[in-house]
Amino acid sequence: MDIWSKVKRSEVMGKIRAKDTKPEMLLRSALFKAGYRFRIHKAGLPGKPDIVMSKYKTIIFVHGCFWHFHEDCxxxxxxxxxxxxxxxxxxxxxERDSKNIKLLQDDGWQxxxxxxCELKSESSILKIVDKLRMHLKI
Structure with a gap:
């Protein structure tokens, strides 16, 4: 049984954003400050990736732990x-995430x-940017 009426539940669910979420904005800001340039939500690619770094043939998805069922969280x-x-x-x-990732990898994307949950603190965000830098071998 839901604690809210159908109208209230619909209003709450309608406010959930698919793009430009707070975690996504935090990562994009850190990447930009680190000197990376990228496109966002590029149509035409499977899954409309959150961050597309064409220069490095790399795509980053920022997944919400609930909506993408993060098992370790x-x-x-x-x-x-x-x-x-x-x-x-x-x-x-x-299943959709796995399919999109496979399609992108088959097309040569990393x-x-x-x-x-990995973007909760500034230090964890910087660790992700460093990990990306090592991954890209820059």
Whole structure:
């Protein structure tokens, strides 16, 4: 049983953004400050990647822990209410993510997934930027 009415639940769910989320903006800002240039939400690529670094043939997806069912995170869980619906929904999200990543890799892209929980502090964001720098061998 939901704690909100259908109208209130619809209003709340309608405010959830698919792009320009806070974790995505934090990572983009750190990458830009580190001197990386990129495109965002490039249409025409599978999954409309959050960050596209064409120069390095690298794509970064910033995944929300709940919506992409991050197994190693407290946020990556099935809600207790309407759990069968959420299990199906999140499973489809995982399958779609895997398919898109495979398509991109088959096309020669390096694909990195950064989880929302990895972007909680400035020091963790800087670690991700350093890890990316090492990955790109710059």
């Amino acid at each position: 407290a946020e990556g869980r099935i809600p207790n209410s309407n759990s069968e619906y959420w299990r199906k929904k999140l499973t489809k999200n995982i 694909v990195l997934v950064v989880w929302e």
